Amino acid sequence: MTEMRGWAARPGWYGSSSGDRWRPGRLLITACEVGVGLRIVAGTANPVLAGAVATALRTEAVTPELERFPDGELHPVVDHLRGDDVYVIQPTGPPVSDHLMELFLLLDACRRSGADRITAVLPYFGYARQDRRGRVGEAVGARVVADALAGSGAQRLVVVDPHTAALEAMCGIPVEMLTAVPALAGAAAPMAAEGAVIVAPDLGAVKLAEHYASLVRRPVAVVRKTRVTGATVHAEDIAGDVAGRPAIIVDDMISTGATIEAAAGVVLAHGGAPGIVVAATHGLLVGAAASRLARLPVRCVLTTDSLARDQSPVPALQVESVAPLLAEAIGRLHHNQPLGDLLVRG
Secondary structure, three states: OOEEEOOOOOOOOOOOEEOOEEOOOOOOOOHHHOOOOEEEEEOOOOHHHHHHHHHHOOOOEEOOEEEEOOOOOEEEEOOOOOOOEEEEEOOOOOOHHHHHHHHHHHHHHHHHOOOOEEEEEEOOOOOOOOOOOOOOOOOOHHHHHHHHHHHHOOOEEEEEOOOOOOHHHHOOOOEEEEOOHHHHHHHHHHHOOOOOEEEEOOHHHHHHHHHHHHHHOOOEEEEEEEEOOOOOEEEEEEEOOOOOOEEEEEEEEEOOOHHHHHHHHHHHHOOOEEEEEEEEEEEOOOOOHHHHHHHOOEEEEEEEOOOOOOOOOOOOEEEEOOHHHHHHHHHHHHOOOOOHHHEOOO
């Protein structure tokens, strides 16, 4: 059973902090402060999230007309947006190519409709894993997508916990990299018993694990992993004490679940306690992810609604909403206010 929590369950968790500890608070930009000229355009990838963001800002999402030709071409038509500050919300999850093409066309349609400012809001940025060449002849997919977004009319990009921090350097337009870690850490905190340890499933997740650890005040352990294929990984060893400790494995995404499965295997092999908690911003949960997670002694799988999903077969799935985070960021951008406390830590 999926438990849905977040913006609908509590008024907001951004805008109130004590040092590096977060606690629930009201949104800093209230709906009455938004004013006219702000338009939320909802793509088809996650219209529920776009609607939740619009509701938090006390406005209505613009739902474009979308015609699909028999040969598969998309033909979107947007409302009159002349002079407006437009935010197109479209995560680029599966099917990635379809959602990306729709986003490119929506951005171009907004530009041709006379929008004054256009921001592409990608709660999940597909192709972020293709941020460098591993061998001769490979494409750098993240750079290709970034250039296409700018070329389609986006003047700013907003993403949540992208797979690579290099995304900002690749883009020719400003990039705001928001983080959902405070929300997920807040949900994980009651399960972080005394003696619990935050586990990074590979070296690339160390900074992320340190962010979680600073919020729940627990130590960090790091798994040494080798990726064999896109769906197969091999975890070899772990640095840090996990013996007898409950583990919270954290990552930016769960795709096939192979990385989580490998990390959990190493933790358990080194005497880690059962009842593992898994936290990841983006729950793609494709391929064998559900069956992999079902085989593990997992107490809870925490993720967000950055990607739309039907009822998930993943056991103990708990979903935190990023709608308050996106609404807060959009409200501040609309009023030209800083986003510092909402951004990914450097």
